[in-house]
Amino acid sequence: xxxxxxxxxxxxxxxxxxxxxxxxxxxxxxxxxxxxxxxxxxxxxxxxxxxxxxxxxxxxxxxxxxxxxxxxxxxxxxxxxxxxxxxxxxxxxxxxxxxx
Amino acid sequence: xxxxxxxxxxxxxxxxxxxxxxxxxxxxxxxxxxxxxxxxxxxxxxxxxxxxxxxxxxxxxxxxxxxxxxxxxxxxxxxxxxxxxxxxxxxxxxxxxxxxxxxxxxxxxxxxxxxxxxxxxxxxxxxxxxxxxxxxxxxxxxxxxxxxxxxxxxxxxxxxxxxxxx
Amino acid sequence: xxxxxxxxxxxxxxxxxxxxxxxxxxxxxxxxxxxxxxxxxxxxxxxxxxxxxxxxxxxxxxxxxxxxxxxxxxxxxxxxxxxxxxxxxxxxxxxxxxxxxxxxxxxxxxxxxxxxxxxxxxxxxxxxxxxxxxxxxxxxxxxxxxxxxxxxxxxxxxxxxxxxxxxxxxxxxxxxxxxxxxxxxxxxxxxxxxxxxxxxxxxxxxxxxxxxxxxxxxxxxxxxxxxxxxxxxxxxxxxxxxxxxxxxxxxxxxxxxxxxxxxxxxxxxxxxxxxxxxxxxxxxxxxxxxxxxxxxxxxxxxxxxxxxxxxxxxxxxxxxxxxxxxxxxxxxxxxxxxxxxxxxxxxxxxxxxxxxxxxxxxxxxxxxxxxxxxxxxxxxxxxxxxxxxxxxxxxxxxxxxxxxxxxxxxxxxxxxxxxxxxxxxxxxxxxxxxxxxxxxxxxxxxxxxxxxxxxxxxxxxxxxxxxxxxxxxxxxxxxxxxxxxxxxxxxxxxxxxxxxxxxxxxxxxxxxxxxxxxxxxxxxxxxxxxxxxxxxxxxxxxxxxxxxxxxxxxxxxxxxxxxxxxxxxxxxxxxxxxxxxxxxxxxxxxxxxxxxxxxxxxxxxxxxxxxxxxxxxxxxxxxxxxxxxxxxx
Numbered sequence: 001x002x003x004x005x006x007x008x009x010x011x012x013x014x015x016x017x018x019x020x021x022x023x024x025x026x027x028x029x030x031x032x033x034x035x036x037x038x039x040x041x042x043x044x045x046x047x048x049x050x051x052x053x054x055x056x057x058x059x060x061x062x063x064x065x066x067x068x069x070x071x072x073x074x075x076x077x078x079x080x081x082x083x084x085x086x087x088x089x090x091x092x093x094x095x096x097x098x099x100x
Numbered sequence: 101x102x103x104x105x106x107x108x109x110x111x112x113x114x115x116x117x118x119x120x121x122x123x124x125x126x127x128x129x130x131x132x133x134x135x136x137x138x139x140x141x142x143x144x145x146x147x148x149x150x151x152x153x154x155x156x157x158x159x160x161x162x163x164x165x166x167x168x169x170x171x172x173x174x175x176x177x178x179x180x181x182x183x184x185x186x187x188x189x190x191x192x193x194x195x196x197x198x199x200x201x202x203x204x205x206x207x208x209x210x211x212x213x214x215x216x217x218x219x220x221x222x223x224x225x226x227x228x229x230x231x232x233x234x235x236x237x238x239x240x241x242x243x244x245x246x247x248x249x250x251x252x253x254x255x256x257x258x259x260x261x262x263x264x265x266x
Numbered sequence: 267x268x269x270x271x272x273x274x275x276x277x278x279x280x281x282x283x284x285x286x287x288x289x290x291x292x293x294x295x296x297x298x299x300x301x302x303x304x305x306x307x308x309x310x311x312x313x314x315x316x317x318x319x320x321x322x323x324x325x326x327x328x329x330x331x332x333x334x335x336x337x338x339x340x341x342x343x344x345x346x347x348x349x350x351x352x353x354x355x356x357x358x359x360x361x362x363x364x365x366x367x368x369x370x371x372x373x374x375x376x377x378x379x380x381x382x383x384x385x386x387x388x389x390x391x392x393x394x395x396x397x398x399x400x401x402x403x404x405x406x407x408x409x410x411x412x413x414x415x416x417x418x419x420x421x422x423x424x425x426x427x428x429x430x431x432x433x434x435x436x437x438x439x440x441x442x443x444x445x446x447x448x449x450x451x452x453x454x455x456x457x458x459x460x461x462x463x464x465x466x467x468x469x470x471x472x473x474x475x476x477x478x479x480x481x482x483x484x485x486x487x488x489x490x491x492x493x494x495x496x497x498x499x500x501x502x503x504x505x506x507x508x509x510x511x512x513x514x515x516x517x518x519x520x521x522x523x524x525x526x527x528x529x530x531x532x533x534x535x536x537x538x539x540x541x542x543x544x545x546x547x548x549x550x551x552x553x554x555x556x557x558x559x560x561x562x563x564x565x566x567x568x569x570x571x572x573x574x575x576x577x578x579x580x581x582x583x584x585x586x587x588x589x590x591x592x593x594x595x596x597x598x599x600x601x602x603x604x605x606x607x608x609x610x611x612x613x614x615x616x617x618x619x620x621x622x623x624x625x626x627x628x629x630x631x632x633x634x635x636x637x638x639x640x641x642x643x644x645x646x647x648x649x650x651x652x653x654x655x656x657x658x659x660x661x662x663x664x665x666x667x668x669x670x671x672x673x674x675x676x677x678x679x680x681x682x683x684x685x686x687x688x689x690x691x692x693x694x695x696x697x698x699x700x701x702x703x704x705x706x707x708x709x710x711x712x713x714x715x716x717x718x719x720x721x722x723x724x725x726x727x728x729x730x731x732x733x734x735x736x737x738x739x740x741x742x743x744x745x746x747x748x749x750x751x752x753x754x755x756x757x758x759x760x761x762x763x764x765x766x767x768x769x770x771x772x773x774x775x776x777x778x779x780x781x782x783x784x785x786x787x788x789x790x791x792x793x794x795x796x797x798x799x800x801x802x803x804x805x806x807x808x809x810x811x812x813x814x815x816x817x818x819x820x821x822x823x824x825x826x827x828x829x830x831x832x833x834x835x836x837x838x839x840x841x842x843x844x845x846x847x848x849x850x851x852x853x854x855x856x857x858x859x860x861x862x863x864x865x866x867x868x869x870x871x872x873x874x875x876x877x878x879x880x881x882x883x884x885x886x887x888x889x890x891x892x893x894x895x896x897x898x899x
Contacts, residue, residue, distance in 0.1 A: 010113075020120060020192040022191045024189050032264065036132060043151075044139060050146070056220065066154060066244060074249045077166060
């Protein structure tokens with residue numbers, strides 16, 4: 001068996017890639033996908049810990065994260081659509097109207 | 101077993117990097133779908149069969165299809181290519197690396213590196229039993245959350261009849 | 267007050283005018299003419315109730331009406347009590363009686379004014395306050411009335427508030443009265459602190475038994491404090507400057523408030539607290555000096571005034587001085603006697619002046635009058651009778667009260683000022699002569715000779731002439747009636763006010779009385795001759811001594827003096843507080859805080875790029891920083 005540490009380090013690397021993506025990319029949908037990457041890396045740690053301690057609670061947590069992710073996808077994409085309709089762009093750098 | 105893990109780990113990281121580097125968002129989305137499949141495989145290596153299945157169905161299936169829909173809907177108008185910003189890229193890279201390194205250092209000291217001893221099986225039956233007993237209330241609350249999300253998405257995405265042009 | 271209490275219903279006396287004020291204002295808004303009728307009726311009802319009570323008041327008793335306990339604080343208990351004893355009875359009769367006549371007069375005088383509902387509401391409110399003042403069973407209730415009449419006085423002086431000078435006159439009256447009130451309040455607090463009560467019935471034995479720790483010094487201190495209050499309200503030096511300016515109000519107001527009733531509140535208070543004053547001879551000596559100085563200064567100022575109301579105003583100040591002289595001599599009943607007779611003839615004079623002003627279309631300058639005896643015979647005769655009364659000529663009412671004042675001064679038994687009393691008496695007699703002189707001057711200038719104005723004077727309607735006639739009759743015979751000639755002696759009636767002073771009975775023949783009124787006769791005669799026959803003489807006199815004439819027509823420059831030593835420095839201080847402290851420091855602090863926030867916000871604004879990825883970078887950067895800070899370092 002692979003020790004849990006390896007799973008954790010793998011999740012950490014994936015999370016960091018997600019962070020870099022969120023910072024670097026300007027396309028709102030890609031940013032959204034990077035957030036999915038981060039969520040998934042966290043899910044990976046949940047499941048890994050669940051296996052480590054023999055406790056199903058971690059997997060339940062993953063289930064709820066997915067629920068939230070689904071809700072987030074619905075709302076987030078709807079917001080992106082609205083923003084696009086208002087400004088004909090989904091670039092996050094263009095959505096700076098409220099800055100004083 | 102270990103070989104499978106390391107193979108999947110490499111694929112996972114590669115696809116994740118692909119998500120953030122492809123210029124075309126469609127490619128990014130496809131890379132992410134692949135990435136999510138690999139995560140499902142990793143869940144399977146941890147004996148979380150139910151979660152792995154849900155990962156494929158909900159994430160790779162439902163959510164990513166939704167994302168693709170939106171991308172397709174808007175892609176015709178996405179003509180402005182994102183200019184590459186070395187400043188942000190450098191800062192992000194340093195930030196991500198520092199993040200990885202500092203947290204990784206913690207792992208060294210804090211965790212037993214021995215392989216997991218438990219023979220926990222995340223079967224549908226096992227997860228379902230916990231979900232509908234101890235977590236029945238959060239489960240119901242989650243249904244409400246999804247309901248609200250549906251209503252919110254409808255309201256937000258609805259085309260408004262504009263009486264005057266902006 | 268070694269008298270027995272009888273409980274009785276007194277509150278309606280004060281209640282009628284209060285209700286009248288309310289109704290006159292509310293109903294008068296719809297129909298202006300109702301206000302005068304309501305107010306007059308309320309006042310008349312109040313008068314009838316007073317008559318009913320006074321009629322039933324037995325000798326050596328007083329009526330009491332305990333309404334409710336007003337203040338209950340530890341040891342301090344203040345009841346809201348009304349009392350009618352002989353002193354209150356006399357004051358109530360004057361206030362409601364003269365008040366009703368003046369209300370009646372006002373219905374005609376104000377009949378064209380847009381704000382007459384306001385006017386009558388104020389007038390009734392004044393009646394209510396004044397009755398509270400004279401009915402109050404302790405100093406606290408008296409003080410409510412005291413402040414109430416001050417307020418009404420302010421409201422009525424500034425009644426035509428669109429004229430800024432009138433509004434300023436109202437404000438001046440209010441502020442000057444506040445100065446006096448401060449002294450009055452101090453006196454009340456001293457009494458509360460050291461005696462523990464302000465109830466007159468409880469206070470008198472407590473004071474007269476002499477058990478108060480500080481003794482005579484305490485009495486003197488309290489008496490002086492109270493006298494400061496009286497100075498403000500009754501326009502004595504140094505606080506008399508507001509009364510001449512108070513003539514800005516409608517003339518009936520001047521008659522009621524600034525001649526007949528409110529300004530005598532100080533005299534009433536002195537009489538009420540007489541038991542305290544007789545124990546403080548030093549304070550009484552101060553009262554005498556102030557009173558004589560006021561009477562003399564005001565009388566001389568009146569000599570050179572041309573505004574008919576100003577003449578009467580200074581005359582009022584002067585007569586108030588006479589009242590305080592009597593009080594200073596310990597003859598409080600004489601002071602009240604003069605209050606009553608003065609209320610009659612001075613109200614009549616003011617109403618007569620009002621009638622003239624009304625008839626001459628708001629002309630107040632006597633140089634533009636003259637010869638009005640043909641056009642306004644009733645006004646002329648009543649005014650003339652009142653002039654004779656104020657001049658102190660036998661048998662008119664002023665003679666009896668003034669003679670009594672001189673008599674009281676002649677029996678000055680105060681150790682202070684004993685050796686000066688001779689000279690003071692001469693000055694007082696000279697002032698009495700001046701009184702007769704300037705009043706006759708005003709009569710001659712107004713009613714005799716040729717008409718010098720351009721209006722078309724006419725006699726006033728009956729609601730104005732009836733009060734004039736009633737008051738003139740009272741002014742003529744009131745003094746005689748009250749001094750015992752008709753079986754009623756005010757001195758006897760107010761026997762409770764004789765604190766140890768032996769009552770003296772002086773019967774005199776008519777011839778002696780005529781001789782005793784020589785000061786008045788001389789003044790009237792001299793003025794008559796000077797202003798009808800030798801018209802150049804007054805001007806010659808004034809030209810002979812220019813500094814004196816300047817001093818007199820400048821009204822002794824009291825206003826200028828106060829302006830220089832009090833008002834100007836206060837204005838300077840206020841300007842300093844406003845410009846430097848408020849605008850500079852306080853606003854500076856407030857604006858400085860805002861400016862600081864603004865400046866730092868300007869700095870922070872640099873960090874707000876509006877770029878989502880920038881915020882994400884900051885978020886993760888901060889996370890890294892804290893991880894390093896807490897786990898690695």
